[in-house]
Amino acid sequence: MCIGIPMQVVEPGAETAVCAGRGARERINCLLVGEQPPGTWVLTFQGTALRVLDADEAALTNDALDALATVLAGGTDVDAHFADLVDREPELPAHLRGTR
Numbered sequence: 001m002c003i004g005i006p007m008q009v010v011e012p013g014a015e016t017a018v019c020a021g022r023g024a025r026e027r028i029n030c031l032l033v034g035e036q037p038p039g040t041w042v043l044t045f046q047g048t049a050l051r052v053l054d055a056d057e058a059a060l061t062n063d064a065l066d067a068l069a070t071v072l073a074g075g076t077d078v079d080a081h082f083a084d085l086v087d088r089e090p091e092l093p094a095h096l097r098g099t100r
Helices: 055-072
Strands: 005-011 016-021 024-029 041-045 048-053
Touching: 005 024, 005 055, 016 041, 024 048, 041 055, 048 055
Parallel strands: none
Antiparallel strands: 005 016, 005 041, 016 024, 041 048
């Protein structure tokens, strides 16, 4: 399984950018997304920005990663990390729903 990490552009550049996220700061290859202004969220994997995220998607992804860290540390209370799902049935994204 691959896990993308949301990071925020701190120092932009044409080919690489310094990005920060989840307690790390690193130089990220930005050839797939192009130069992005400071503050832009990007989804990164193995040192490469795969796509641009909006702030809401970055927050939801970070919440999911926090829940995973909680479970890996032996915790069981993950509801706080999924407040958008508590008390409702999850829904498939539009592109995964059937066309019946």
